[in-house]
Amino acid sequence: MKTAGDDRGIAESLSNRSFRAFAYGARRALTMLWPHSCFxxxxxxxxxPLCGACAQGLPRLPAALCPICGLPASAGLPCGRCQRRPPAFDASFAAYVYASPLRELVLAFKHGQGFGLAPWFATAMGSALGICGADCVVPVPLHPRRMRSRGFNPACELSRRVAATLGLPHLPQAVLREVDTPHLAGLRSRARRSAVRGVFRCEADLTGRHVLLVDDVMTSGATLDALARCVRGRGAARVTTLVLARTLRVR
Ligand SMILES: [Zn+2]
Ligand SMILES: [Zn+2]
Structure with missing residues (x-):
């Protein structure tokens, strides 16, 4: 039989639980607004958002990279792949390798809980880029349907901060994504290239411009290649890509 004491116990444990939930929510909100403990x-x-030791431990690219695709290459010369089939972009930069624990940070950022990481990511991207001579910044656009379901474009959150840091015009409306491509993960390079062919439409006149294309992660490079092809079609004279992280193993 239940006693008054039992009821009080249940009420206390419920109020403890709701207090804990409240405290957890408040701590998360505070961390997003003003991070003070390492993610x-x-x-x-x-x-x-990260302590010095964790930031130092994030996976970085080696020093010798292909100047075109930005993947490891001996003596920093164009890699065999770029010599055989040059992409539509001229140069590529990435702040990190897309591997744990950076992968978890990127996923948290893309799903919204790690939104407070965006300024920090953009600073790392700016450092990886250095001085490239670009004169405008364009993010990889999301299809409107995906934009509605996600609420924000992760690439655009990075690109507008990168543009602000570099003091360059940010052109988030310059290119539209007309086709909602399926997730490219798991597709081979050739299939990725055909999945993104013709999905972008450039609205801006980019004659003679050096365009900096920004995305969060570069895997095979097929999406950025298609976007570079698109902006070149509207007159871009040079195209550089900048991503937060890139995968080293391309299938
Ligand atoms: Zn830490
Ligand atoms: Zn290359």
């Missing part, structure tokens, strides 16, 4: 290890990180 990865939970240690102190000041006003940054």
């Amino acid at each position: 990865l290890c939970g240690g102190r990180s000041g006003a940054l």
